[in-house]
Amino acid sequence: xxxxxxxxVLTYHSMNISxxxxxxxxxxxxxxxxxxxxxxxxxxxxxxxxxxxxxxSISDEELARTVAITLDDGSWFDYYDLDHPSxxxxxxxxxxxxxxxxxxxxTYKSHATSFVISSPxxxxxxxxxxxxxxxxxxxxxxxDAVASGIMDVECHSWDHVHAALDSIAQQDQIKGDFSQVxxxxxxxxxxxxxxxxxxxxxxxxxxxxxxPYGLASDYVVNEYLPNFQSQHQFRAAFSTESKALSKTDxxxxxxxxxxGHDWRSPEDLKTIIQGA
Numbered sequence: 001x002x003x004x005x006x007x008x009v010l011t012y013h014s015m016n017i018s019x020x021x022x023x024x025x026x027x028x029x030x031x032x033x034x035x036x037x038x039x040x041x042x043x044x045x046x047x048x049x050x051x052x053x054x055x056x057s058i059s060d061e062e063l064a065r066t067v068a069i070t071l072d073d074g075s076w077f078d079y080y081d082l083d084h085p086s087x088x089x090x091x092x093x094x095x096x097x098x099x100x101x102x103x104x105x106x107t108y109k110s111h112a113t114s115f116v117i118s119s120p121x122x123x124x125x126x127x128x129x130x131x132x133x134x135x136x137x138x139x140x141x142x143x144d145a146v147a148s149g150i151m152d153v154e155c156h157s158w159d160h161v162h163a164a165l166d167s168i169a170q171q172d173q174i175k176g177d178f179s180q181v182x183x184x185x186x187x188x189x190x191x192x193x194x195x196x197x198x199x200x201x202x203x204x205x206x207x208x209x210x211x212p213y214g215l216a217s218d219y220v221v222n223e224y225l226p227n228f229q230s231q232h233q234f235r236a237a238f239s240t241e242s243k244a245l246s247k248t249d250x251x252x253x254x255x256x257x258x259x260g261h262d263w264r265s266p267e268d269l270k271t272i273i274q275g276a
Contacts, residue, residue: 005060006244006276007050009068009256010269011210014077014093015131016260017084023264027077027090030069030259034100034110036266042067042273044110046152047208051236054247054254067273070238070256072156072210074116074123075131079141079151085132097150114145115156115210115238118194122159129164142201154208155234158194161212169193179215187224191232207235214240216253225252244276 010033016026023029037044047068052058071078071093079094091099093112101109116139117123123137131137145151161168163176169189174180181190191209199205216239225237241255242262249255263269 004246005053005064006246007053007063007066007068008244008272008276009047009050009070009238009254010272011070011072011240011256011258012093013072013259015073015075017077017087017090020087022266023260025087025090026259027093027096030093031091031096031100032266033259033269034096036269037067037273040270040273041065043108044069044112045108046111047113047154048152050245051208051251051254054236054245054249054251067276069110069112070210071112071114073160074114074137074139074153074156075127076136076138076141078114079145080136082136094145094148094151098148101150109150111150111152113152113154113208115154115208116142116198117156117158117160118197119159120197122162122165125166126160126162126164130162139201142198143203146202152208153198153202153206154210155191155194155198155206156210157190157212158197159190161190176213177215178212179217182217182219184224184228187220187228188231191220191224191234192228195233205233207233209234209237210256211237211239214256214258221250221252244272 012026018024042065045066050068053063079092081092083089097110127137142153158169161178170186195205236251238254238256240258243255
């Protein structure tokens with residue numbers, strides 16, 4: 001039987017901070033996991049390279065023993081060190097990656113992709129209702145993050161169809177379920193409009209998309225994304241299906257593992273990585 005390469009894509013949420021232990025804090029989990037990945041002989045590569053490999057432009061040999069790291073939602077906790085109201089100062093995901101790279105703990109440079117919510121109005125309201133109203137969900141950091149070479153910024157929809165918002169870009173106002181984006185009008189807002197805003201900030205449109213809540217409708221996966229690529233300009237989209245990514249996976253529904261759901265300890269992570 002021939003060997004089929006599989007690449008784990010690991011997902012963190014930088015706002016997942018309820019304490020200062022691995023299981024309670026995605027920042028501490030990421031710092032630990034970078035060490036674990038190195039210890040088991042794997043390396044962290046940009047998610048864009050995983051997509052290149054999936055679409056046939058990079059060989060299996062080049063990406064053997066690799067993982068990719070993604071971050072969802074795009075709050076300031078991704079990039080800035082912030083003083084959490086109950087857990088103290090948190091090292092940002094960006095600075096955790098930079099610290100690891102600067103220590104020279106590995107011969108490679110670890111990298112992450114931040115999937116950000118596009119709408120500034122949605123982020124401003126979510127900042128008030130889901131954080132503590134300190135304007136910690138702005139896009140001021142996006143350009144610097146990309147320029148660093150440590151982090152890419154990609155798209156996590158226009159408004160996350162978030163339940164905390166008064167109004168969302170979904171015709172029936174069904175909140176908290178991205179699989180209810182089922183029409184061309186809704187998809188144009190959540191994909192094309194979202195990508196346009198991020199492109200205006202960065203100077204280049206995003207090419208990768210992560211579904212809020214990991215969910216997508218059949219219409220989005222099988223009709224909108226494949227048939228209207230010239231408008232939305234994405235080349236792949238990610239779910240939270242719990243498995244390592246292989247070349248047989250649908251480019252519009254690629255899998256990812258989620259910290260705190262699919263693994264809760266360094267030992268769990270080793271099982272995921274070594275299983276790939």
